[in-house]
Amino acid sequence: MSVADTPRAVSAEGVLCTHCGLPVPAALVAPEPPQFCCSGCQMAYQVLHDAGLERYYDMSERRNLAVAATGRAYDEFDHEAFQQLWVRTRVDGLRETDLYLEGVHCASCVWLVERTPIAVPGVASAELDLSRGIVRLAWDPETATLASAARFLDTLGYRPHPFRGARADALRRKEDREALVMIGVAGAISMNVMLAAVAIYSGWGPGGMEGAFMRYFRWISMVLSVPTMIWPARPFFVGALSSLRTRTFHMDVPIAIALGGAFAHGVVNTFADSGPIYFDGVVTLVFLLLCGRFLQTRAQRAAVDSSELMHSLSPSIARVVENGEVREVPAEALVPGMILEVRHGDALAGDGVVDEGHSEIDKALLTGESVPQAVGPGDPVFAGTINRGATLRVRVERAGEESRVGQILREVERSASRRAPVVRTADKLAGRFVAAVLVLAAITLWRWYAIDPTRAMDNAIALMIATCPCALALATPLAITVAIGRAARRGILVKGGDALESLARPGVMVLDKTGTLTQGRSTLAEWQGPDDARARVLGLERHSSHPLAAGFAAAWPDMTPAESADVRSTIGGGLEGRAGGRDLVIGSPAFVLSRAADPEGLAAAGADRTLTPVLVAEDGVVVGRAAFGDALRSDAAESLAALRARGWKLRLLSGDAPAVVESVGERLGFAPADCRGGASPEDKLAEIEALSGSGTVVMVGDGVNDAAAIARADVGVGVKGGAEACLAAADVFLARSGLAPLVELTTGAARSLGIIRLGITISILYNVLGVALAYLGYINPLVAAIMMPTSSVTVVWIAWRGRTFDEATR
Amino acid sequence: MTVIYIVLPLALLVVFAAVLAYVWAARSGQFDDTKTPAIRPLIDDDGTRKPD
Numbered sequence: 099m100s101v102a103d104t105p106r107a108v109s110a111e112g113v114l115c116t117h118c119g120l121p122v123p124a125a126l127v128a129p130e131p132p133q134f135c136c137s138g139c140q141m142a143y144q145v146l147h148d149a150g151l152e153r154y155y156d157m158s159e160r161r162n163l164a165v166a167a168t169g170r171a172y173d174e175f176d177h178e179a180f181q182q183l184w185v186r187t188r189v190d191g192l193r194e195t196d197l198y199l200e201g202v203h204c205a206s207c208v209w210l211v212e213r214t215p216i217a218v219p220g221v222a223s224a225e226l227d228l229s230r231g232i233v234r235l236a237w238d239p240e241t242a243t244l245a246s247a248a249r250f251l252d253t254l255g256y257r258p259h260p261f262r263g264a265r266a267d268a269l270r271r272k273e274d275r276e277a278l279v280m281i282g283v284a285g286a287i288s289m290n291v292m293l294a295a296v297a298i299y300s301g302w303g304p305g306g307m308e309g310a311f312m313r314y315f316r317w318i319s320m321v322l323s324v325p326t327m328i329w330p331a332r333p334f335f336v337g338a339l340s341s342l343r344t345r346t347f348h349m350d351v352p353i354a355i356a357l358g359g360a361f362a363h364g365v366v367n368t369f370a371d372s373g374p375i376y377f378d379g380v381v382t383l384v385f386l387l388l389c390g391r392f393l394q395t396r397a398q399r400a401a402v403d404s405s406e407l408m409h410s411l412s413p414s415i416a417r418v419v420e421n422g423e424v425r426e427v428p429a430e431a432l433v434p435g436m437i438l439e440v441r442h443g444d445a446l447a448g449d450g451v452v453d454e455g456h457s458e459i460d461k462a463l464l465t466g467e468s469v470p471q472a473v474g475p476g477d478p479v480f481a482g483t484i485n486r487g488a489t490l491r492v493r494v495e496r497a498g499e500e501s502r503v504g505q506i507l508r509e510v511e512r513s514a515s516r517r518a519p520v521v522r523t524a525d526k527l528a529g530r531f532v533a534a535v536l537v538l539a540a541i542t543l544w545r546w547y548a549i550d551p552t553r554a555m556d557n558a559i560a561l562m563i564a565t566c567p568c569a570l571a572l573a574t575p576l577a578i579t580v581a582i583g584r585a586a587r588r589g590i591l592v593k594g595g596d597a598l599e600s601l602a603r604p605g606v607m608v609l610d611k612t613g614t615l616t617q618g619r620s621t622l623a624e625w626q627g628p629d630d631a632r633a634r635v636l637g638l639e640r641h642s643s644h645p646l647a648a649g650f651a652a653a654w655p656d657m658t659p660a661e662s663a664d665v666r667s668t669i670g671g672g673l674e675g676r677a678g679g680r681d682l683v684i685g686s687p688a689f690v691l692s693r694a695a696d697p698e699g700l701a702a703a704g705a706d707r708t709l710t711p712v713l714v715a716e717d718g719v720v721v722g723r724a725a726f727g728d729a730l731r732s733d734a735a736e737s738l739a740a741l742r743a744r745g746w747k748l749r750l751l752s753g754d755a756p757a758v759v760e761s762v763g764e765r766l767g768f769a770p771a772d773c774r775g776g777a778s779p780e781d782k783l784a785e786i787e788a789l790s791g792s793g794t795v796v797m798v799g800d801g802v803n804d805a806a807a808i809a810r811a812d813v814g815v816g817v818k819g820g821a822e823a824c825l826a827a828a829d830v831f832l833a834r835s836g837l838a839p840l841v842e843l844t845t846g847a848a849r850s851l852g853i854i855r856l857g858i859t860i861s862i863l864y865n866v867l868g869v870a871l872a873y874l875g876y877i878n879p880l881v882a883a884i885m886m887p888t889s890s891v892t893v894v895w896i897a898w899r900g901r902t903f904d905e906a907t908r
Numbered sequence: 909m910t911v912i913y914i915v916l917p918l919a920l921l922v923v924f925a926a927v928l929a930y931v932w933a934a935r936s937g938q939f940d941d942t943k944t945p946a947i948r949p950l951i952d953d954d955g956t957r958k959p960d
Contacts, residue, residue, distance in 0.1 A: 205947040212948075228944040271940060278934040286927045290920065311909065318916065 116155070117143045118164050125658060138165035138255065145253050146210075149217035157206045165255035168443075172248035172258070173426050174415035180428040184260045185244065192222050194236045195244065196261040199251060202231045210254060218247050232261055277392050284330035284385040287322055288378075294319045295378035316375050320368045323377040327361055331384045355536065357384065416447035419491065432497035440490045445482060448497035452477045456669050457487035470645070472669065482802065486644070487669040502779075503802070542873050557872055574854050577897040581850035584903040589834035590843050597829035600812045601844055602851035604745035605794030608786065608807070611752035611762055613800035614817050615837070616728040620645050622653035623709050623729070626700065627722020635714055635722070637662035637677035638684055646712060649726050672712070683715040696720040728758075730765070737837035738766055744844060746796075751785055753777055753803055782807040798840065815840065846903035853900035857893045864889035 113122040116132035117139035127133060134140040142165045146154055154160070174180055185195045202211060207226070211233055214224040220242020226233045235247055248258045261267075294315045301307025301315070338354035360376040367373035416429050417439040424439050429447040432438075437453060440446055458470035461483045470486045473479060479492055481501040498504055546554035582592045592598060612618050625632075637660035639647040644667075665675035672685010674693070683693045687701045694715030700723040701713060714722035738748060750766075750773040752759045759775030777785065782797075783806045789795045790812070797804065797811035805827045808814030816828035818835040832839040933939065 208944055208947050226944055227941045228947065229941065271937070275934050275937065275939070278939055279931050282930045282934060283927060286923060286930070290923055308909075311912070314913070318920075322920075 115139050115164070119160065120164055124656060136164050138167045141165070141167060142254050145217065145250065149213070151210070151213055151217065154206060154210055157209065160204070160206045163201065163255065165253075166257075167253050167255060168257060170249075170252060172245040172252065174428050175244040175248050175258075175260075177426065177428055179431045180260070181244075183428065183430060184264070188236065191238070192236045193239050193244070194234065196264050196267075197233050197235060197248070197251075197258040198261040199226075199231050199233055199256040199258055201256055202226060202228060202233075207256070211251065211256060214247055214250060218242060218250050221247050233258075277388070280330040281385070281388045281392060284326055284381065284388055287326045287330075288381040288385040291319050291322050291378050291381045294322070298375075313371055316368050316371075319375055319377040320365060323361065323364075323381050326381045326384055327357070330388060331357060334384070334387070353383075353387065417441070417444075430498065432494055434494050434496060436494045438492045438494060440485045440492055442485060442487065442489065445484050446479055446492065447481060448492075448494040449478070449480050449501040450492040450494045450496075452479055452490055453493045454491035455488055457485055457490050458669055460484040460486045538869055538873070545873075574858070577850060577854045577857055577900065580897050580900070581846065581853070581902040585843070585846055588839070588842065588846075588903050589832065590839050590846070590903065591831040591833055592843075593829050593831075597813045598847045598850050599854075600794045601796065601830075601847035603794055603848075604747075604844070605796065605812070606747045606749060606789050606792065607741065607796040607798060608749045608751050608789070608811070610797075610799035610801070610804050611750060611759055612728060612754055614798055615734050615750075615762065615766065616730055618728065618800065620649040620710070620726040621729045622649050622724055623727040624725040625653070625722070626703060627714060627724075631714060631716060631722050633657050633660040634662075634677040634680060634682055634716070635684060635724075636660070638665055638673050638675050638682050641665040641675070642667060642673055646710070646726055650724070680716045681718070684712060687711055687713050690715050690720060694718050694720050730762070731836055733836045733838050735766055737841050740841045741844065742767075744841075746844070748772065750774065751777055751782055751807075753779075753782075779803045779806055783810055786810045815843070842903065849900070850902045853897060853902065856900075857896050860896065861889050861893050864892075 113127050113133050114120065115122050115135035117134060120135050122133045122135045126135065132143060134143065146152060181193075185193050188194050199211065202208075208228055211226045212224050214235070215221045218237075220238045220240075222236040222238060224233055224235050224247075233251075235244070237244065237247060251258050297307075298312065298315050298319070301312055334354045334357060338351045341351055357380055360380050363373075364375040364377050364380070367375050416427055416432055417424050418427050418432075419425075419437040419439050432448050438447065438450065452473050452475050454475060456472070456474045459473050459479055460470045461480070473490070479490075480503065481497070482503040496502075496504075542557055543554050546557050578598060581598060585592050609615055632654055636650060636654060636657055639650045640659050640662065642665075660678035662675055662677035665673060667673050668685070668689065671689035672683065674681075674683050676682070683690050690713035691701060694713075695718060696713075697719065700720050701711075703723055709725035709727040712724045712726065713720050714724065741748060748768065750759060750763045750768050752775050754775055756775030760770060760773050763770070763773035774781075774785070779802075782804060786795060786797055786807045787810060790810075794813065795811045796813045796815060797807045798815040798817065799805075799808055800817050808816065809827045813830065814828040815830045815832065817832050817837075817840075830843060832843070
């Protein structure tokens with residue numbers, strides 16, 4: 099969680115930060131501008147000023163996020179092993195690498211990131227891909243280092259990580275380009291064959307067309323269609339062949355039969371100079387099928403990308419102790435048995451056991467628990483967790499993919515690929531449809547053979563073409579694309595159409611507690627004690643980076659902290675020092691009671707056991723008691739009630755202590771049986787797996803600890819403020835805070851499915867009409883020419899006008 | 909109307925050229941990132957320092 103997510107004290111005068119535009123806390127307001135809300139913003143301003151990049155502040159759209167620079171040196175980026183893994187040397191002697199940047203999202207980010215060469219001499223170019231947050235840096239190894247560029251980006255709040263998916267990315271990029279080429283070629287051909295078809299159809303009308311011209315257009319159509327059949331349509335034939343060879347029935351088979359059959363008969367009819375030619379239908383079908391597949395592949399890819407981004411986010415550096423010396427090495431170079439030095443604020447690079455030292459570990463990544471836990475020699479610690487206290491030495495037991503985080507990430511990938519077949523709904527529908535048409539055509543052939551053998555073949559194939567599934571192929575993707583676009587404007591980002599389809603029917607929704615139903619940070623819930631002690635408490639807490647210190651600051655924003663001195667902190671205990679002329683002790687009851695008397699019995703006060711108590715003692719006597727808890731989101735109760743009313747079964751699943759989870763569940767109307775606390779990431783995944791099969795399973799969460807469950811669920815939803823990696827694993831990301839968008843999502847999804855069904859029904863009605871006419875032998879090319887575009891236009895209109903996500907969706 | 913025997917192949921030649929141009933564009937990566945390049949020209953870069 100970055101600094102930007104912690105509550106910021108609002109100043110009375112409404113002074114705004116010059117850099118990020120957020121309110122400046124009263125204590126930090128300067129006599130005159132520039133004003134800064136935090137040291138991170140001040141640093142970023144200074145760097146931009148020195149580099150002559152003040153034009154950034156003229157931009158109308160800037161990111162209004164306080165800068166949360168890590169201040170790291172990024173020395174490992176220049177390490178030999180790192181360079182070997184991630185850096186390429188170009189032919190012109192420059193070095194090049196791809197970095198994943200956290201937090202890039204608007205035009206000003208593009209401008210700023212691409213100005214890196216101006217600020218960091220020796221960097222030749224920086225090119226940002228905004229939608230994926232990946233920057234390609236090129237630099238001269240003689241005059242610049244990668245670490246200096248990384249430090250510059252970090253100062254501005256764009257935390258750089260090596261982009262670990264670069265190799266797979268290059269491969270997929272090539273596939274993408276080839277798919278686009280095929281779509282373009284198939285599209286160009288289909289448009290031109292359609293033009294010829296218009297001429298042919300209108301030539302059939304009264305007045306007619308001379309036979310020579312008719313023949314000419316038919317030949318032109320055939321010549322144009324041949325390239326489609328041998329190039330863009332190839333995947334269908336190859337797929338059908340391999341499916342026949344392996345004897346697994348595949349939707350490519352009916353598609354290939356229809357394409358091949360219609361094309362062959364068209365060729366025969368062209369040479370015979372009689373009967374329909376079908377080329378227009380065949381090439382358009384190829385074009386539409388390719389479009390549909392491309393869009394679906396892209397949706398699927400988002401899921402795969404996510405796990406790669408997560409790999410990018412795990413720490414890239416580790417400090418290894420060898421022969422008494424500390425060396426920085428890339429995390430990839432870790433092997434079991436090494437001793438790591440983990441300093442304050444560092445993330446662990448591998449799983450292991452504490453060898454030396456006492457500290458507090460923030461396990462939020464794995465458990466979602468917001469309060470750090472004390473560890474000492476012999477305690478197990480895990481990769482990805484963060485050291486919040488003193489320096490530790492850790493003996494590595496498992497590193498990289500073997501670590502617990504690595505296992506979770508692998509599970510995310512596995513789930514993503516397992517779910518892939520569901521995505522191809524449109525293909526499945528088209529395949530079934532084509533199979534049905536083939537059966538009907540066979541019946542027509544057989545019936546007409548008995549009546550008039552000369553017209554049997556023509557009528558059968560006329561039926562196949564009159565039922566060209568253009569409208570059907572369009573209905574689903576179009577409705578979904580429009581719905582996804584509207585949802586995005588309402589702050590709901592949906593990554594794939596299958597998520598909307600699944601959400602349309604109520605099922606089981608599993609909700610994470612911390613950060614999803616609650617705000618995910620410690621807020622002061624109770625305070626008993628003298629008012630004047632508050633300023634002294636703030637004075638002492640100013641020296642602490644503990645989450646509870648931020649909780650005090652957020653609770654009393656207008657209070658000016660008292661002068662403080664001699665502040666000492668004890669890991670797992672609290673703070674001691676002088677503030678406002680008194681000796682203060684603040685911390686856990688055990689810590690404070692060992693140093694002060696408690697005549698009023700404040701330690702035993704407070705009824706709610708789910709809150710974290712903190713005692714305050716002044717000059718050896720306990721005078722105050724504070725209790726911290728994680729506050730519920732304001733719209734949680736209302737939104738959950740709305741979801742229940744829509745038929746969703748809700749369950750609560752959290753890594754937090756069972757008592758806390760039950761108390762929260764009770765307040766929100768969960769039955770005790772539906773609440774589960776103390777769940778590890780693996781437990782969450784198991785729970786989702788156990789639920790699957792009983793209708794749609796939706797997982798709503800915010801942390802990396804939910805990521806595997808989110809990826810495994812039918813639909814994974816990430817909420818605002820969650821870990822970037824978890825949001826990437828989700829099918830749906832709610833960019834508006836609170837739970838109201840979740841209600842909107844289910845309503846919008848149900849409406850979208852309704853529109854899809856309406857579109858499919860109408861296009862099938864058109865087709866049934868076509869089948870009836872063809873079967874009875876009434877098919878007339880003019881009628882077909884009018885019916886085909888009319889059905890497509892109707893379906894497009896329905897998808898466009900349909901109400902899915904809009905202001906009134908509540 | 910016989911002019912169509914010449915005009916149509918000519919038109920198809922133009923289409924062929926357009927398709928070739930498209931294939932080149934797709935293969936050389938013009939469509940790899942469709943978001944960022946649209947933003948770049950919105951911010952003009954006339955000298956990096958603001959006139960005081």
